[in-house]
Amino acid sequence: MSLSAFATLLERLAFTPQRGRKEQLLIAAFASQPDPDRGLMLAALTGDLRLRQVTPGLLRGLAETRVDAQLFAASYDFVGDLAETIALIWPVSGSDSPSLSEVVAELAETPKTRLPGVIAARLDGLGPSERYAYLKLATGALRVGVSARLARSSFAAWAGLPLAEVEEIWHALAPPYAELFAWGTGGPRPEAASRVPFRPVMLSTATDLEALSALDPADYAAEWKWDGIRVQAVSDGGLKRLYSRTGEDISGAFPDVIALMDFEGALDGELLVRRGAQIGSFAELQQRLNRKTVSAALLRSHPAGLRLYDALIWQGRDLRALSYDARRAVLAELPLGPQIDLSPQLPFASWEDLAALRANPPEAVIEGVMIKRRDSAYLAGRVKGPWFKWKRDPFLIDAVLMYAQRGHGKRSGYYSDFTFGVWHGEDLVPVGKAYFGFTDAELKELDRFVRTHTIERFGPMRSVARSKVVEVAFEGLNRSSRHKSGVAMRFPRINRIRDDKPASEADHLETLQAMLPSDG
Amino acid sequence: MPQPPLLIPKPEGLYCPDGDFYIDPMRPVPRALVTHGHADHARAGHGAVLATRQTLEIMAIRYGEGFAGQRQAAEGPLRLGNVDVSFHPAGHVLGSAQIAVTAGAQRVVVSGDYARVPTPTCAPFEPVPCDIFVTEATFALPVFHHPPPEAEIARLLASVAAYPDRAHLVGAYALGKAQRVIAALRQGGWQAPIHIHGALQRLCDYHIAQGIDLGDLRPATETRGKKADFAGAIVIAPPSAFASTWAQRFPDPVICFASGWMQVRARARQRGVELPLVISDHVDWPQLTATIAEVNPAEVWITHGREDALMRWCEMQGRAARPLHLVGYEEEAE
Ligand SMILES: [Zn+2]
Ligand SMILES: [Zn+2]
Numbered sequence: 001m002s003l004s005a006f007a008t009l010l011e012r013l014a015f016t017p018q019r020g021r022k023e024q025l026l027i028a029a030f031a032s033q034p035d036p037d038r039g040l041m042l043a044a045l046t047g048d049l050r051l052r053q054v055t056p057g058l059l060r061g062l063a064e065t066r067v068d069a070q071l072f073a074a075s076y077d078f079v080g081d082l083a084e085t086i087a088l089i090w091p092v093s094g095s096d097s098p099s100l101s102e103v104v105a106e107l108a109e110t111p112k113t114r115l116p117g118v119i120a121a122r123l124d125g126l127g128p129s130e131r132y133a134y135l136k137l138a139t140g141a142l143r144v145g146v147s148a149r150l151a152r153s154s155f156a157a158w159a160g161l162p163l164a165e166v167e168e169i170w171h172a173l174a175p176p177y178a179e180l181f182a183w184g185t186g187g188p189r190p191e192a193a194s195r196v197p198f199r200p201v202m203l204s205t206a207t208d209l210e211a212l213s214a215l216d217p218a219d220y221a222a223e224w225k226w227d228g229i230r231v232q233a234v235s236d237g238g239l240k241r242l243y244s245r246t247g248e249d250i251s252g253a254f255p256d257v258i259a260l261m262d263f264e265g266a267l268d269g270e271l272l273v274r275r276g277a278q279i280g281s282f283a284e285l286q287q288r289l290n291r292k293t294v295s296a297a298l299l300r301s302h303p304a305g306l307r308l309y310d311a312l313i314w315q316g317r318d319l320r321a322l323s324y325d326a327r328r329a330v331l332a333e334l335p336l337g338p339q340i341d342l343s344p345q346l347p348f349a350s351w352e353d354l355a356a357l358r359a360n361p362p363e364a365v366i367e368g369v370m371i372k373r374r375d376s377a378y379l380a381g382r383v384k385g386p387w388f389k390w391k392r393d394p395f396l397i398d399a400v401l402m403y404a405q406r407g408h409g410k411r412s413g414y415y416s417d418f419t420f421g422v423w424h425g426e427d428l429v430p431v432g433k434a435y436f437g438f439t440d441a442e443l444k445e446l447d448r449f450v451r452t453h454t455i456e457r458f459g460p461m462r463s464v465a466r467s468k469v470v471e472v473a474f475e476g477l478n479r480s481s482r483h484k485s486g487v488a489m490r491f492p493r494i495n496r497i498r499d500d501k502p503a504s505e506a507d508h509l510e511t512l513q514a515m516l517p518s519d520g
Numbered sequence: 521m522p523q524p525p526l527l528i529p530k531p532e533g534l535y536c537p538d539g540d541f542y543i544d545p546m547r548p549v550p551r552a553l554v555t556h557g558h559a560d561h562a563r564a565g566h567g568a569v570l571a572t573r574q575t576l577e578i579m580a581i582r583y584g585e586g587f588a589g590q591r592q593a594a595e596g597p598l599r600l601g602n603v604d605v606s607f608h609p610a611g612h613v614l615g616s617a618q619i620a621v622t623a624g625a626q627r628v629v630v631s632g633d634y635a636r637v638p639t640p641t642c643a644p645f646e647p648v649p650c651d652i653f654v655t656e657a658t659f660a661l662p663v664f665h666h667p668p669p670e671a672e673i674a675r676l677l678a679s680v681a682a683y684p685d686r687a688h689l690v691g692a693y694a695l696g697k698a699q700r701v702i703a704a705l706r707q708g709g710w711q712a713p714i715h716i717h718g719a720l721q722r723l724c725d726y727h728i729a730q731g732i733d734l735g736d737l738r739p740a741t742e743t744r745g746k747k748a749d750f751a752g753a754i755v756i757a758p759p760s761a762f763a764s765t766w767a768q769r770f771p772d773p774v775i776c777f778a779s780g781w782m783q784v785r786a787r788a789r790q791r792g793v794e795l796p797l798v799i800s801d802h803v804d805w806p807q808l809t810a811t812i813a814e815v816n817p818a819e820v821w822i823t824h825g826r827e828d829a830l831m832r833w834c835e836m837q838g839r840a841a842r843p844l845h846l847v848g849y850e851e852e853a854e
Pocket of ligand 2: 558561633849
């Protein structure tokens with residue numbers, strides 16, 4: 001596959017809205033491109049082609065050797081995508097079209113010190129769209145509106161294989177996927193990859209009291225929704241793996257959890273920082289994430305554990321076709337320790353009972369309730385009906401817009417990143433930032449407000465007249481010494497514009513302080 | 521003694537005290553000079569309007585004959601108060617002009633919107649030597665290199681050939697862009713009828729009446745036709761039409777949009793465009809900077825757009841420049 005063909009494919013994928021048509025484009029590429037290039041293409045789309053040494057910093061530095069740094073910064077701010085900015089701004093062009101395997105090998109094998117020179121020479125030889133494709137390949141983040149799942153399902157459709165089987169072995173395969181393409185063209189299933197498989201996780205859909213009232217509470221069980229990381233713990237003939245819900249192997253970061261997995265099977269649960277019964281906050285769990293290895297000190301200070309929801313495989317038996325109640329009965333037999341236990345079921349006779357429990361959870365790390373149909377099988381993916389999540393209502397405050405910055409990606413060119421504040425005595429103190437929650441029409445209104453009410457500019461940031469009130473929704477509040485206000489919001493977003501309120505009627509910092517958890 | 525400024529930015533727009541007039545004012549004023557017929561430059565309700573004959577006629581089409589108390593067509597040099605005024609082609613849309621204001625030895629040229637890519641739909645930009653060149657900065661970032669329009673038309677025609685069962689709906693603003701695209705399609709060899717949305721009819725008719733050959737244009741708003749009749753057709757419409765039920769009459773349409781903004785992918789995706797066409801009636805970065813070098817003014821004034829970047833370029837070139845921060849010119853409508 002030439003880089004030009006790859007560039008054309010990326011462009012067509014990015015601008016083709018229909019999922020079915022994207023799939024057709026991918027199927028045509030699998031059918032027409034040779035090995036190993038089509039495998040590299042697939043890896044690029046699933047995010048598995050990791051050429052980690054090509055960092056954004058390296059590319060930016062390279063661009064600034066050819067273009068004035070200020071002009072580059074202004075361009076990047078406007079375009080919102082580093083690879084696209086460099087592809088467009090690079091001052092020299094050529095008409096080379098190397099193959100994907102050629103450029104991938106070059107990027108993977110070139111020593112770090114020589115990499116900038118090699119990349120610059122490539123950029124000189126390519127046209128703008130090939131440059132874009134090359135830089136996307138080099139940095140890994142394609143963002144062409146194709147999820148890893150869509151790439152895999154297109155592969156499965158092309159190969160005539162069940163998607164679930166492809167997903168089960170995916171984590172054990174590596175680019176350029178020679179074995180996988182061999183399987184897809186009539187060869188044997190890659191056997192080595194079949195050990196300790198990840199199995200697609202069952203997901204819930206959101207609900208509310210109104211929707212629930214049509215259902216019979218007796219048909220459902222309820223559990224707390226714990227605010228950790230949903231995982232699948234698989235132990236297969238002495239091999240143990242911890243997978244994220246998307247099938248990423250995170251075992252390396254959690255040796256303490258792997259050591260707890262004294263069973264034979266595949267279990268579904270929540271990964272939490274826990275010290276026995278005491279459950280740590282999501283912020284504590286974050287300390288443990290995204291690490292290749294973990295220090296002994298961190299293992300002591302932030303011990304991880306599991307709270308189990310479900311069992312997919314038990315002692316070699318596939319339980320997925322059984323009912324939720326039957327699977328939970330199997331789980332109840334499991335010997336448990338202080339760091340691994342069963343997510344308790346909540347007693348309720350009516351949805352109002354459950355609403356009362358949900359309104360007053362015993363721990364701050366609970367973010368709502370999960371409702372599961374007792375007779376439902378364990379199904380792959382987000383199926384509407386058997387499982388619901390009923391999240392805690394968000395907190396709401398009225399705040400005043402203070403600063404705005406232009407957005408990136410889909411929002412580039414719009415002022416879409418807002419800093420808002422609340423009153424503290426006579427002054428407004430910033431309490432958070434939000435860049436979503438509003439509708440497209442509200443975004444246009446806010447953008448216009450920013451442009452016509454700018455009182456000061458600092459680079460890409462504008463300070464605006466303190467007259468626009470917005471209702472901000474957020475999921476929780478923590479103390480923070482890094483913020484002047486002393487509070488940090490979780491997941492803030494702009495819920496609506498309050499043109500009915502003057503700025504003087506926005507909320508005060510005391511209101512927020514009263515929402516802080518008492519344990520600190 | 522330094523000369524008092526010939527033009528000063530006011531909330532209403534650029535004002536000339538010695539001639540007592542505004543250029544492209546955003547609000548109704550007693551006397552306005554108008555560079556071209558786009559709505560953000562040409563507004564209704566002024567006491568008197570001086571513009572090219574074609575701009576006046578376009579304003580009458582858009583706003584009705586009573587769009588101003590009085591109107592005067594700019595023909596040859598004129599004297600207004602203590603200043604001399606002349607109009608020069610801007611290459612942007614039919615009738616578009618740069619306005620030169622001269623007093624004594626000082627000349628200011630207000631370029632309005634301008635383009636350097638030739639089109640059969642209007643007279644080409646004419647560089648006018650001046651002391652102060654007033655320019656917009658809509659595409660003033662070095663990422664904007666608009667490809668030649670014939671390359672974009674070739675992409676459109678390739679897509680029409682690849683999807684013979686689908687209609688291609690090309691979003692293009694009613695004044696200028698639509699006709700620029702139609703003329704480029706004709707130059708690119710598309711001789712079949714082009715269907716146009718009803719909102720484009722009067723302005724297309726006006727271009728034809730002015731002697732511009734747009735070929736066989738047919739209305740696309742007829743409801744009697746069957747969907748399949750539009751298979752393989754090219755339909756030009758104002759971009760706003762795509763959000764309405766109007767677009768539903770076409771078979772599996774490919775949404776295209778002709779705009780300089782289409783060079784930025786996020787912009788194209790925001791608009792749900794399937795085939796972005798980078799066709800602009802403004803200058804891109806190389807054309808903008810080359811125009812400033814060619815006109816070679818002592819000072820550059822920047823009305824709106826990416827003024828920070830153009831200021832930076834002027835600084836690097838050792839050119840004096842000043843942002844006017846004029847509010848009210850819409851850069852979306854490119
Ligand atoms: Zn214009
Ligand atoms: Zn304009």
